Amino acid sequence: MAEHISRRASEQASICLLEQYQAVRSRSTALCEPLAVEDMVIQAMVEVSPPKWHLAHTSWFFETFLLKPHLPDYRVFHPGFAFLFNSYYEQVGPFFPRSQRGLISRPSVAEVMAYRHHVDTAMARLLTQADAARLAELHPVLLVGLNHEQQHQELLLMDVKYNFFINPLHPVYARPSPVAASAALQQGHASYEGGIFPIGNDGHESFAYDNEGPRHQVVVEPFRLAKGLVTCGEYLEFIEAGGYRDPVLWMSDGWAAVQRHGWCAPLYWERSDEGWQVFTLHGMRAVDPQAPVGHLSWYEADAYARFAGSRLPTEAEWELAATADNARQELTETQADRLEPPVGGMRFFGALWQWTASPYMPYPRYRPVAGALGEYNGKFMAGQMVLRGSACITPQGHARVSYRNFFPFEARWMYGGVRLAWDD
Amino acid sequence: MAEHISRRASEQASICLLEQYQAVRSRSTALCEPLAVEDMVIQAMVEVSPPKWHLAHTSWFFETFLLKPHLPDYRVFHPGFAFLFNSYYEQVGPFFPRSQRGLISRPSVAEVMAYRHHVDTAMARLLTQADAARLAELHPVLLVGLNHEQQHQELLLMDVKYNFFINPLHPVYARPSPVAASAALQQGHASYEGGIFPIGNDGHESFAYDNEGPRHQVVVEPFRLAKGLVTCGEYLEFIEAGGYRDPVLWMSDGWAAVQRHGWCAPLYWERSDEGWQVFTLHGMRAVDPQAPVGHLSWYEADAYARFAGSRLPTEAEWELAATADNARQELTETQADRLEPPVGGMRFFGALWQWTASPYMPYPRYRPVAGALGEYNGKFMAGQMVLRGSACITPQGHARVSYRNFFPFEARWMYGGVRLAWDD
Amino acid sequence: MAEHISRRASEQASICLLEQYQAVRSRSTALCEPLAVEDMVIQAMVEVSPPKWHLAHTSWFFETFLLKPHLPDYRVFHPGFAFLFNSYYEQVGPFFPRSQRGLISRPSVAEVMAYRHHVDTAMARLLTQADAARLAELHPVLLVGLNHEQQHQELLLMDVKYNFFINPLHPVYARPSPVAASAALQQGHASYEGGIFPIGNDGHESFAYDNEGPRHQVVVEPFRLAKGLVTCGEYLEFIEAGGYRDPVLWMSDGWAAVQRHGWCAPLYWERSDEGWQVFTLHGMRAVDPQAPVGHLSWYEADAYARFAGSRLPTEAEWELAATADNARQELTETQADRLEPPVGGMRFFGALWQWTASPYMPYPRYRPVAGALGEYNGKFMAGQMVLRGSACITPQGHARVSYRNFFPFEARWMYGGVRLAWDD
Amino acid sequence: MAEHISRRASEQASICLLEQYQAVRSRSTALCEPLAVEDMVIQAMVEVSPPKWHLAHTSWFFETFLLKPHLPDYRVFHPGFAFLFNSYYEQVGPFFPRSQRGLISRPSVAEVMAYRHHVDTAMARLLTQADAARLAELHPVLLVGLNHEQQHQELLLMDVKYNFFINPLHPVYARPSPVAASAALQQGHASYEGGIFPIGNDGHESFAYDNEGPRHQVVVEPFRLAKGLVTCGEYLEFIEAGGYRDPVLWMSDGWAAVQRHGWCAPLYWERSDEGWQVFTLHGMRAVDPQAPVGHLSWYEADAYARFAGSRLPTEAEWELAATADNARQELTETQADRLEPPVGGMRFFGALWQWTASPYMPYPRYRPVAGALGEYNGKFMAGQMVLRGSACITPQGHARVSYRNFFPFEARWMYGGVRLAWDD
Numbered sequence A, B, C, D: 001m002a003e004h005i006s007r008r009a010s011e012q013a014s015i016c017l018l019e020q021y022q023a024v025r026s027r028s029t030a031l032c033e034p035l036a037v038e039d040m041v042i043q044a045m046v047e048v049s050p051p052k053w054h055l056a057h058t059s060w061f062f063e064t065f066l067l068k069p070h071l072p073d074y075r076v077f078h079p080g081f082a083f084l085f086n087s088y089y090e091q092v093g094p095f096f097p098r099s100q101r102g103l104i105s106r107p108s109v110a111e112v113m114a115y116r117h118h119v120d121t122a123m124a125r126l127l128t129q130a131d132a133a134r135l136a137e138l139h140p141v142l143l144v145g146l147n148h149e150q151q152h153q154e155l156l157l158m159d160v161k162y163n164f165f166i167n168p169l170h171p172v173y174a175r176p177s178p179v180a181a182s183a184a185l186q187q188g189h190a191s192y193e194g195g196i197f198p199i200g201n202d203g204h205e206s207f208a209y210d211n212e213g214p215r216h217q218v219v220v221e222p223f224r225l226a227k228g229l230v231t232c233g234e235y236l237e238f239i240e241a242g243g244y245r246d247p248v249l250w251m252s253d254g255w256a257a258v259q260r261h262g263w264c265a266p267l268y269w270e271r272s273d274e275g276w277q278v279f280t281l282h283g284m285r286a287v288d289p290q291a292p293v294g295h296l297s298w299y300e301a302d303a304y305a306r307f308a309g310s311r312l313p314t315e316a317e318w319e320l321a322a323t324a325d326n327a328r329q330e331l332t333e334t335q336a337d338r339l340e341p342p343v344g345g346m347r348f349f350g351a352l353w354q355w356t357a358s359p360y361m362p363y364p365r366y367r368p369v370a371g372a373l374g375e376y377n378g379k380f381m382a383g384q385m386v387l388r389g390s391a392c393i394t395p396q397g398h399a400r401v402s403y404r405n406f407f408p409f410e411a412r413w414m415y416g417g418v419r420l421a422w423d424d
Helices: A002-031 A051-070 A081-085 A098-103 A109-129 A132-165 A232-240 A252-261 A298-307 A315-324 A328-333 B002-031 B051-070 B081-085 B098-103 B109-129 B132-165 B232-240 B252-261 B298-307 B315-324 B328-333 C002-031 C051-070 C081-085 C098-103 C109-129 C132-165 C232-240 C252-261 C298-307 C315-324 C328-333 D002-031 D051-070 D081-085 D098-103 D109-129 D132-165 D232-240 D252-261 D298-307 D315-324 D328-333
Strands: A189-192 A195-199 A216-220 A223-226 A269-272 A275-280 A283-286 A353-359 A384-388 A405-408 A421-423 B189-192 B195-199 B216-220 B223-226 B269-272 B275-280 B283-286 B353-359 B384-388 B405-408 B421-423 C189-192 C195-199 C216-220 C223-226 C269-272 C275-280 C283-286 C353-359 C384-388 C405-408 C421-423 D189-192 D195-199 D216-220 D223-226 D269-272 D275-280 D283-286 D353-359 D384-388 D405-408 D421-423
Touching (some): A002 A051, A002 A109, A098 B098, A195 A315, A232 A298, A252 A298, A315 A353, B002 B109, B216 B315, B216 D216, C002 C051, C051 C109, C132 C275, C232 C298, C315 C353, D051 D109, D109 D132, D223 D315
Antiparallel strands (some): A195 A216, A384 A405, B269 B275, C189 C223, D223 D421, D269 D275, D353 D384
């Protein structure tokens, strides 16, 4: 009888996991619906991947870490895909150079879709056949796989935006949906006391990456944090005051980047006869001074903060403030996925990731998980900076107070903005 | 009455030109039939263009040089295409960077096809409406446009081959057709007397590029010319004798290229457990020692000739020999377009272009044609070498004894081979 | 009378400062004594500066920050030197590109020496003429200038070593002095308790850079620290175990650096028929397995630590351990400047700088000093890692427990080694 | 008796050769007299070599091709110099990378001078000990060695000029000598008949390089040639008419070079408040509109000729005109070496080398000499253009009607100017 109950519970769990799996997987293909086949192939800079590649790579992830080790009679879809769609897992095997992903036309989009179907069918079989013990074993890897696919959903939108931007025809990904009533702009700042506090994954989330822990104590001095993000209007003041021409505002490497790239505004901004325009997933439109400014490199975020007489917050400050302000509440209020940040309203989540003053380094006593999945986060802990919060294009359910996003200093194509901090 | 006759003659001429036009144009799209939409988008190196771009650029050519100046009410298909599909005509206007042609997904293939249709319809109108005087004016430009499109047909096949080669899945463009009986290998060499001879366009061809004239006298010393092309078997001897490791055989810049690129065999050759394989438009297959060796840079052609105790012929020698041997006859005997060079048979035409010892320079008293079309050939007369003859993929009717093809010293992706010469 | 005493005190202070000044300045030229004029000119990689440039730039520093603002009738030595010998102070004016410092032969060495003499004479005048108030004003800037010159003394030796290394004749900077009796190798490790501790400049030093403060609290968990540095013998095990060929040991960017540079040993190591040799300022010699291993990049230090089942210490851990162990004591025991690290003996100071796990970031509430001198440290707080301790070539009096040295991840030409740490 | 006479004749010949040798050799060191030791070390771009290197390399040439094979007990000066001072002779052995010649400070200038002395002493021994038969064998190689050293004398001056130019202090190599009375400007042009003519080394010179022959027939059509070189004043019209901004005037690769390098005037020209200045070996001075314009790339020479409604002459045209006009006469009239081209006077020789329309290719039936000396000229016959005549800095006795100088299309640091030609 107990066994019977257990079996039913296991079946329930299987069904529940499978539903989660299918929900995440179907969103990836839904995001590609507005795209032409041609759009699925291109890679307009080395950091970007073709949409087709995202669809295939996320399938390869399940194939590699779940189907091949756990589904006994699984047959790989194509022997060449392990090489083509491994991103960077050295322990799994060699991989195709990232810089050349946009140079290969085959497998075609249709073949990639067939690959996804093949993997999905096998995953359904794996999940429905698994008994409770097996499910318990698969569960953590499955969660990584689903969160991995959600990250690639965000990347896919970032990448499409960049790919479309460099095209002089400036294609439109989606017509804007009827605008929700904008919330009021968040203005002013809030003060937070200093002290010794814990930060990092507290174990109450259904999932967290290994890099969010271990939870540990930090000393924080009293600080203030802006209630809202820096707006395009505020950033325009920086531009017009000559911020991009004044080396005193910049880190040395940042100033070199300004010279090297000829930066004079955020990525996607273009000056026209009618003033500043910005490229969005809805096409070109006028810069809205009330909207949060995005697509800044860390160097620009840092230089702006210096210009404004402030600084970037540390990730500890950000997390403490978010905790103190019960920012998790925001996550349930966020409007379903939007393609561009809303004007006003959002504080910690749902508009733009927020650059911090913290290099992406392991927390004390951090250990990557064993095996190839340990390469997921750990090996990038050098030379990158942490962003906190989430963006409008971050999938529902993928944001957490302890979440640590990270990008190199010069990256601008992710949805990254600025929240200012001050010593108190 | 005379007028009536003239009108009918003009109508005949119009119809004839239009048929020529349609024949050439339809072949371009026919060449793309084996391609997936994805294949139409990519550009695997900077010298290559996406097939989609070839289809659009050749249409832009007619639009720019015939429709816009000559069809009064012509409406351009898309205002952005003048920028996207101008290749290099500075006098026409600015153009999109060549190196980024593979980064743009739009216009889609379907839009490019609509563009072609738009241009074809207008061209039919232009040609059928033109009176005799206008036709006479259009005729030379039309011929340039058609020959231009034929050149891009050859480029398209060269480019698809390269694009497919760098894909680890090695896609196949076309299954091999039933092989025609191979002709016997041409062996030995023929002697030619020295003297003073005319070379260059003699005016008997229905069309020739400006760079093929003016016809002029040259002094040539007695020489011998191989009857056939260097074969893969012969070239293998060079490889196995360490030809790629012996600097004495190479021009200084050529030796630097060998080091820089790590060359150790012709482009498309790969050593496998079963011996040397070569990538073709029919897929990978074993190197045939009897087949002519192709996809050599000028440096490799020159080094091989030195290794073989011979030299490359000058373009004058080549043209004199072809004239003396009545090579035009070959043009009528050539099998319709093939994708890879035949074994045996072909001498001057129809297998591989043949590198010469002649830099691509203007003939004495050469003047480029006036206007933007003068940029077609003239501005490339620096730093390139002449190839003579034609290749298996050269369109029917596009080869001539006076034809001067040209590529930079390091180029290997065109169908370029070697015919040896000796002083006599 | 009080005034008289004050004047005498002021004179005493002047004389004392001047003696310090002269001692530091004369050491710079003394370091160049073994060099030929030719050695003073070259720059074998962009990070390196010609010795001549170091001599001139350090003089420019005093000229710019003391003589021009404070010595009323000071005449600059040469109007062109402000451009040539400004290193990176944007607020002072434009500067000659760093990468081209080795391309200019003039001013000659003799002219640079005359420049030094000119500055030294003026500095003597400035210091002896200054009253107590003025001296108090000059004092902090003078100390920065002297510490700056000491840093360049260390750089000069690093740079000469690199310049000599790439010369196939491998010149020798100095014959080895009779070796002092080696101290015993430090083995094993020491445990330190966790807790909340202050780190940073405690104000008891006669000088500290702005980046060493403010002093602030940190949370540290219990840890162990190796008593000595990793030796060449231990590092050889890493090499022989294939450490340079195993991506699992490396950060992602580190692995890319290994591939890009072809690293297979520390800088200056060369494998010969008689085993591993290492280039030193005394010429080539056999690698001593007991000597501490130096000239590692951060990536190599990090990979080695992972290989050894340990990790790099944070800078807080390093400073706490050094404080707890009364490492300042070492500073008084250190043998006068040596050119290569001693075998055994030194723990925290006097052998090799020690890479830490800490990115070079501002301490909480850090503010750079006002004006151009604020560019000294502050603008490099992005993308570099901290090293602690000091090296054998660090000038006497230039080491401190709170000292924060910093270099980019890939830098190897400074004297950087490894001290391992473990969680406890 | 006959033997006695023969011995005396041989002694005479030895002495004569030795005097020639010493005259050439001593001029090389004399050219370095105005240089500081520091100037002897630097290499401001990859095409340039340090003066020290020129002095050593020319000595290595005699050591390698005469002393080692022919002086039985010769001891090489230093075993490392064969590697350091071989320029590009692959058959002799490996060589130090050209791009790094300015990165090595040792051997010092004094050591290089000792090397020269060592070689000179041995050469004197070789020449005085040789009997007639041996002398006859050595003679051709010795002549190559002396002409080689003369070429390096010209290179040395070119290189010093460039090295000094990039130094913001703009050092002066030599004060101008009292100016000789300028000859009148050569104006207008001369007509030459067409026909079939021989060109190339006619065997009447005491020395010629292998690339100047074999003498052979060429067909030349009637042409005109300017009597003088294009002047700075004429070239200024090109600049002011926007020549550097009009792509129609340029070869495609030339236009790309203009963009890439930002060319807007000849090398060494700088626009100042007082108008155009030009850097010379005598320092900066105002551009003289009457002086011939130099330091042009082939692309600029070609674009200017097109702008002027003319063209560059072929090397055959140049040689025929020089022969017809008895230009050899000029060689005896030329003022001893000058550092900058004279105003007026010189036609074919003694002012600036003159770019031709001829690629540097072998003459019909050209064979490089056997052995490593065959690398002297032959392996550069690809991708370079011929210049004819000579420059003011060309050593006395080093100019010939058949002399073929050659440089790549983009080179500007040699003394290269323009003589225009027209079809007649």
